[in-house]
Amino acid sequence: MAATTSAGDEQPETETQTPAQLIPLLPDDVALNCLARVPRCHHPILSLVSKTFRSLPTSPLLYATRSLARAAENILYVAIRLPPESGACWFTLLHRTLSTNSTNSTSLLVPIPSCPSPSLVGSAYVVVDSEIYVIGGSIRDVPSSSVWVLDCRFHTWRRVCNMRVGREFAAAGVIDGWIYVIGGCVVDNWARSINWAEMFDIKTQTWEPVASPGMEVREKWMHASAVMEGKVYAMADRNGVVYEPKEKKWGMPEKRLDLGWRGRACVIDNILYCYDYLGKIRGYVPKEKVWRELKGVESLPKFLCGATMANRGGKLVVLWEGKAGSGGSRRMEIWCAEIGVERRGEGEIWGKIDWSGTVLTVPNESAIVNCLAATV
Template identity: 60%
Template sequence: MSTSTSTSTATAATAQLIPSLPDDVALNCIARVPRWYHPTLSIVSRPIRSLLSSPLFFTTRSLLNSTQHFLYLTLRSHHNPSAWFTLYQNPNPTPTDLPPLLIPVPPIPAPSLGAAYAVLGSTIYVLGGSVNDVPSSHVWLLDCRFHTWQPGPPMRVAREFAAAGVVDGRVYVIGGCLVDSWARTEHWAEVLDPEKGRWEAVPSSALEVRGKWMHASAMIGGRVYAMADRGGVVFDPKTGVWEGVEKRLDLGWRGRACVVHGILYCYDYLGKIRGFDVKKRAWKELKGVEKGLPKFLCGATMANVGEKLVVLWEGKGNGKEIEIWCAEIEVEEKGDDGELWGNIDWSHKLLSVPKGSSIVNCLAVSL
């Protein structure tokens, strides 16, 4: 055998993902490994390290239903207006395992205040916000597979403190702009079809909340709920119908909320977590978590991570720092009355940050 033939044979052997296995079989094996173990996998070999950051790998995970839900967190401080992190945790933890880890994500190229957020597939959309007190129409996209940022199609009008949601693969943004011109009135609500790559106006009637900023939004039953400081609107993209939020929901919705198993969860004025059943039109306290969680009198941020309620909050620190805490809760309805019960799977301090820092938002992405 010639030297060149021997060298090419050796190169081909070392390029295999798993020796003695065809690469397609090896790919199917590796794609099933939870992401918690990917840092360890990446040091096994160069081919595996390259595979873990390839589009083919993520496509295979999706086809095999091996994707996992990951929490993305944004923090603000005096020194950094937009610090991004993702939460890694062992899907099958043991008492000796490390607690969930916050991994830094590259910062957004142009941070803004009061942006709206939406998740479509493996991409986080950051919509508008103000830069130097001037509302922006810019859109930034975070590809959570590779943690890379790129600009998206700009909105027709500048916005800050808007509401956003995703229905049937289309991104909707509502409000956050003063209707002091025809263009802003016409584009008070917009929709983006990522395949077309442009925003289009969503016809909206003369709504009382048009002149207000939106402080919260949620997707319930395929409809977009957008809440102002008082009052709110509900938009059904399938019918194009706008409605006002019913008073019972409006009075009980405080702060940033999320929907788990069709129930809208947020904290109430007593600092407890409550859930709103849209079908039964009733608020109910989430029981079973009173001893494991503080009263969220200063607020909490919530997300649906794989149909579990994840709650983040700012805890007391040492005077110079505050602590960022997180808890994961299994929620369910029990009994004929549909009482809401929660079981805390885990609760940990994630990190300490300078005093004056705050949680901006948290979102769940499937990878």
């Protein structure tokens, strides 16, 4: 006789949990494509909309979609030395438009997690897409071979393979998937000599030496570096060097370039921008081998010291230090200006100030270390 099952013995069907949609009535891929276009500055607000949105700003899929939709933004990151620490604290520039009127906006530097090794002094910095590499630097006057990476999407840090030698105040630049690091170490023996320059394969995350035979200039400290026309320029206290990776060729920079380069510089459309000894912003055109003054920015102060520059999506960003208050209440103000640059007429370089203002107030003995723009 076959067994029977009464109605009371039947097991209730398990209720299926359906994941909540990002936006009701829209497929998730369409919703994600819409949300990817929300400006980065509004992501903290976006995470408060609902439980579904809470983890969205930390989702790798969101940033992959932003990249595919060409909605990624160039975000400015700034390293500032705050007393009594000798290393750098990190900030990002938050720029919000308060209304449909683009002139009604606010900009300020907000803190983010700093490097887990906060005592590094004299590090080199490069940007690779959405990441900033902090290369070397010294800890209590001892050069370090460490390399830290800031993931600007999630504001997290990780450590990658150490360099072959410790370095401080080295030059660095990125070309075709390789990071080239030059100088920053003492060449006092054969082992150090072959590692005076080395390169990092971003894909395999490994270091290799860069041969520099016959180089007479092997300075330890490099005060500036840049990449122009596929070449890495490393400027030392006396002269400097130029390395062309495709030809594996070393050379010397133009004397005119060396004499006019001061402070932190940046490259926009193969023109090198920095401030000169008169405090004016100038651009070096390598094809013409000439410096030209940036016109149209006469309202900016003379940058005699404490200014640094970055290329933010083709715009020239300048940060500088100002003073506020007096006596015991004296503080330092960090000022910022964003400038659109273009060539006109007979090789003239003109700038238009899109906005400028104070973005942070810090203790009086602070100093801007560097600023860079990453794509997120």
